[in-house]
Every structure is written in structure tokens, then in C-alpha cells.
Amino acid sequence: MARPWRIAIVGGGITGLAAAVRLRDAAPAGTEITVYEGSGALGGKLRTGELAGRPVEFGAESFLMRDPAGGESAAVALARRLGLAEQIVHPTVGQAALAVDGVLRPVPGGTLVGVPGDLAQVATVAAPTADADRDGGRPLLGADQDVAVGALVRARLGDQVVDRLVDPMLGGVYAGRADDLSLATTMPALARAARVEHTLVGAVRAAQAAAPRTPGAPVFGTLAGGLSTLVEAAARASGATIRTGATVRELTRTTDGWRLTVGPTRDPELVEADAVLLAVPARPAARLLAEVDPAVAAGVGGLDYASVALVTLALPAPDLPRLSGFLVPATEGLLIKASTFFTTKWGHLAQPDGVALVRASVGRYGEETSLQLADDDLLAAVHKELSGVLGTPLPAPLAGHVQRWGGALPQYTPGHLDRVAAARTALRAAYPTLVLAGAGYDGVGIPVCVRSGATAADEIIEALEGSGR
Structure with missing residues (x-):
């Protein structure tokens, strides 16, 4: 009797977890799935936290409801698969603004x-x-x-169309x-x-x-319990062995599969796998690919990333406009590039005491010096700039939180899709049981990452079936 497949997923963000769920659903019974996450927590850029006793997203905020063809998005399909469809909620305020010439103007339709x-x-x-x-x-x-x-x-x-819109x-x-x-x-x-x-x-x-659109249909959704519930439910449903704090440092080809070197240099753990799914950002993936295929590693590792900080303030009964938030053109010369009025946009978060959660995003590609401010200084700067944009002094915050995401957002320069296609074609030809998935290759957003993980899982299943395992 053939032994069960052993599949290693490197990266415990939503891409890797979506891949694990797909493998559990479609791979043969008994397949051993292990997710290796280098940090101490699953979810990647999906992280629900708490501020002033209220839930708030410290990472991704929402997902698209529809895919480009008009069907439900991969994120909605995953939520349905995990029994979370009834928890999907939508914005109660959809109108956003642009800060142009120091004035908030509605985003044109x-x-x-x-x-x-x-x-x-x-x-x-x-x-x-x-x-x-x-x-x-x-x-x-x-x-x-x-x-x-x-x-x-x-x-x-x-x-002007470029700079202001x-x-x-x-x-x-x-x-x-x-x-x-x-x-x-x-x-x-x-x-x-x-x-x-x-x-x-x-x-x-x-x-x-x-792009088919149903008039009045919601464009975005999130989960009433926070997006971390999607992470937790996916981890459970996958039935995978979850290894947090487990950095995969090396990847080596063996005669019938792969060997992963996991953990610290002085006390490494060697793990055998029949297939490996790399669901980590491009540069960590390139490091693992360097000994396997230097040319592919070089192509993948050329992708650059931007770092950002998400600054959230809990404000006692501020006078906020009836907007979901606003965007700030770089030409305005402000530190913040966007702001979301969380408790206005998401009605399920509103509280009777009127405390509002306001989040601002700081950091543009090539302008990382703005992120070198200490947390307290960043909170103060954001509070001051928000007051200036709104044209009224905001009350002193009850609490604040700074979430820094280093190297978080891929910068896709022209030709990106061709470079990714070339890397994947080379891997399929030489190493069909080694696949790439995630935002570094297929685009940002929860639905894209979920679809990328599921597609990579299907490729692994096809490759292992084709190998006769």
C-alpha cells in the first residue's frame, strides 16, 4: 500500500491556508499537510486586534464580493466553505473623498x-x-x-488625472x-x-x-467577527499540522521529493516532503529557490516591496463627515496617504458611546523615512494631519495603535506577469512538485490570494497523481 502524500506549505498567510483547505478537500484521504509559518501567528496581513475595547483590523480590512467574471469571489467562496457566509457584512457608508488642495472632495464616479x-x-x-x-x-x-x-x-x-485620481x-x-x-x-x-x-x-x-455588475449589490465585505476568524476557520478546516515559529531556511531536491531545513542554524530539523508549496513573499521564496534553480530565483527575487504603517486612533465622539474615509494625493505633501473612518464605514462596529475608530495609512514606496518615527510621534503626527484635513481639531485619543508592515506590498513593474509566467514555466518543466503562490505573483487582495493558493494546490495534486504516487 502506497504511503500517504506529504505536502509542505511554506507560509501561513491566507494564501497558504487556502491552499491547505483545498488540499484537504481534493487530495487523497490521509494526505499529510504541514504548514510552516516563520512568525508566531498565522494569517499574514490578516490580523484582527482590539483598541479601546473594540475590534479593529490591524491589517487587511475587507475583500471584494465578486470576481472579474461576475461570480462570487474566491474569498466569499472560502467563507462559505468554512461556514462563515452568514457572518459577511458590508459597508454602511460607501462614499469616499479625496483631499485635494486642502479640501475633501467626493471621489468621482x-x-x-x-x-x-x-x-x-x-x-x-x-x-x-x-x-x-x-x-x-x-x-x-x-x-x-x-x-x-x-x-x-x-x-x-x-x-492632474494621474496625480489627483x-x-x-x-x-x-x-x-x-x-x-x-x-x-x-x-x-x-x-x-x-x-x-x-x-x-x-x-x-x-x-x-x-x-465586468458584470448587479445594481445595488455590495462591492466589499468583511466578517462580523473580524478577518482573523477566516484565518482560524481555515486552519481548522484544513486539518493540517500547523507549525508557527518555524522558519524554513533551506530547500533541497532529493531523489523522490524535497528536504526542508527548518529552525535555527545550530539545531536544524530536516523534513521530507513529496511536494512543496511556497506561499511566502518573493524574496524569501527566492532564497529558498537559490539552490534549486538560480535562474528562477533571480527572476522571482527581483520584485520589490513597499513598507507601510497603519495608525489607528480611538476618538471620543469626534465630529466626522459621513464618509467611509479619504485618500490623499502625494502632491498634498502629507504623511498620511489614506484614512478610514472604521465605525462610520462599518455600521456593525458602531458603539452607543460614540467612540470612533479612525485608521490612517502611512508610507509610500521610496519614502520609507516617514516610517522611522517612533510610535508616539507617528500617532501624534497622524492626529494632527487628520485634524488639518477635516478642518477641525479632533479630540485627544483614548487609545492608539501602530501596526508596522515591513515589506508588505509588492511593487509590480511593467513585465511582471511575463516574469512570473517564465518562472512558473521553468519550475513546471523541471520541478512540477514545487509551486509558487501568493501576492508576490498573482496580485494583492484576499480573493486573489485565496485563488492563488487553491490553484497551486490543484497543481500539486495533478503533479503527484502524474508521478504515480
Whole structure:
């Protein structure tokens, strides 16, 4: 009788846990799944904490409800699989603002990550150079072309649209700059449309038309118990052996599988596995791949990351606008790049005593010096800037929390998808039981990471079945 499969998952974030759940559901009974997480806790950037006696997210805040094809997103499907669908809640306030010229202005409708499909709708925030977006008689992009978002939008609609709309929206998601980020990776629907359409406005409209939307349907959701409940439920459902505080330092090919070196250098543990799923950021993955395939390691390890800090204040009955929050263009010269009014946006968090939770995001790619402030100084700076943007002094906070995420957000430069495809093609050809998954390859956001983990799990199952194990 053949022994059970032994599968090692390196990385206990939502990608690795989603992969473990998929393996438990689809791999043969008895499959031994072990998740190795180097830190002391599972969940990666999903971390629910508490401030002033109230739950608050210290990492990712929500997930998209629908996938690009119009079906339920992978995050919703996972929540349903884990019995958490009834805990999904939606924002009670959806309108956000932009801080432009020291004033909060509503985020215009009809845009795709800030790129307008109707120039008139963005006139209150930016003045597009509409005459530049002429039909040149050919598609904006070649069949396989990828460009920086900022380069395309600046050329077609001018600097203000980039600086006041696109850049802050991309910055809110990636902590990066539109002039550096890949269009194909960060806005795949727009990239596809740009390979057909002759104007940028036309490409936005085509991309929007291709994305099925139900009027009034919620765009975002979270879990009433906090996103850490998704992490905990996935860990339980996977039936995996969970190893926290277990850093995988080396990965070596053996005659019939893989050997992982786990733990401290002076007292290493050697573990055998039939397949390995790397669900860690690109640079740790590259270090593990260095002895296996140096060329793949070099391709993977070139991805850079931005660091951010999330600063949360508990404020006693502040006078806040009826907004979900606001974004701050880099041209405003502020430390904060975005803010969320948690207890306004998420009605299930509101309390009778009026205490409000307000979170601000600090840190843009290439501007990490702002993160060198001590926690108390960062809290004070954020409090002052929030008061300035809102035009009224905020009350002194009852409590505050600074969550630092070093190297948290991938910076996808043009050509990212091709580089990832090349790395995966090389691994499939030479080492089909070694797969990559996660935000470093497939994009940010909980649904993308869940889908990436599940897809990688399916690849491992296919490879092990094909090997006759």
C-alpha cells in the first residue's frame, strides 16, 4: 500500500491556508499537510486586534464580493466553505473623498481605479487634457505590451488625472506610484481593453461594460467577527499540522521529493516532503529557490516591496463627515496617504458611546523615512494631519495603535506577469512538485490570494497523481 502524500506549505498567510483547505478537500484521504509559518501567528496581513475595547483590523480590512467574471469571489467562496457566509457584512457608508488642495472632495464616479470613463465626472477634482485622447486609428497597446499606468494615463489625459485620481487610488492599494506600477498587473481589465480600443476613455468604458455588475449589490465585505476568524476557520478546516515559529531556511531536491531545513542554524530539523508549496513573499521564496534553480530565483527575487504603517486612533465622539474615509494625493505633501473612518464605514462596529475608530495609512514606496518615527510621534503626527484635513481639531485619543508592515506590498513593474509566467514555466518543466503562490505573483487582495493558493494546490495534486504516487 502506497504511503500517504506529504505536502509542505511554506507560509501561513491566507494564501497558504487556502491552499491547505483545498488540499484537504481534493487530495487523497490521509494526505499529510504541514504548514510552516516563520512568525508566531498565522494569517499574514490578516490580523484582527482590539483598541479601546473594540475590534479593529490591524491589517487587511475587507475583500471584494465578486470576481472579474461576475461570480462570487474566491474569498466569499472560502467563507462559505468554512461556514462563515452568514457572518459577511458590508459597508454602511460607501462614499469616499479625496483631499485635494486642502479640501475633501467626493471621489468621482465612473472611474476605473481613478481612470475616467466620463471626463465630465472628474472635473471637480482634476482637469483632463481631453484633446490628447484622440483616436489614432490603432489600439493603445500592442498584443503583449505592458506599460506603467502613469505613462499611459499621463499621455492620454494629463498629469492632474494621474496625480489627483489614479495615483492616490493605486497608492491606497499598493503604496506605490502610478508611474512605476504595471497596467497589466494592477488593472488587467483595462489592459485587455487597451489592446483593442483606440482611446483611453473608450478602453475604460469597454472594461466597465465587460465586468458584470448587479445594481445595488455590495462591492466589499468583511466578517462580523473580524478577518482573523477566516484565518482560524481555515486552519481548522484544513486539518493540517500547523507549525508557527518555524522558519524554513533551506530547500533541497532529493531523489523522490524535497528536504526542508527548518529552525535555527545550530539545531536544524530536516523534513521530507513529496511536494512543496511556497506561499511566502518573493524574496524569501527566492532564497529558498537559490539552490534549486538560480535562474528562477533571480527572476522571482527581483520584485520589490513597499513598507507601510497603519495608525489607528480611538476618538471620543469626534465630529466626522459621513464618509467611509479619504485618500490623499502625494502632491498634498502629507504623511498620511489614506484614512478610514472604521465605525462610520462599518455600521456593525458602531458603539452607543460614540467612540470612533479612525485608521490612517502611512508610507509610500521610496519614502520609507516617514516610517522611522517612533510610535508616539507617528500617532501624534497622524492626529494632527487628520485634524488639518477635516478642518477641525479632533479630540485627544483614548487609545492608539501602530501596526508596522515591513515589506508588505509588492511593487509590480511593467513585465511582471511575463516574469512570473517564465518562472512558473521553468519550475513546471523541471520541478512540477514545487509551486509558487501568493501576492508576490498573482496580485494583492484576499480573493486573489485565496485563488492563488487553491490553484497551486490543484497543481500539486495533478503533479503527484502524474508521478504515480
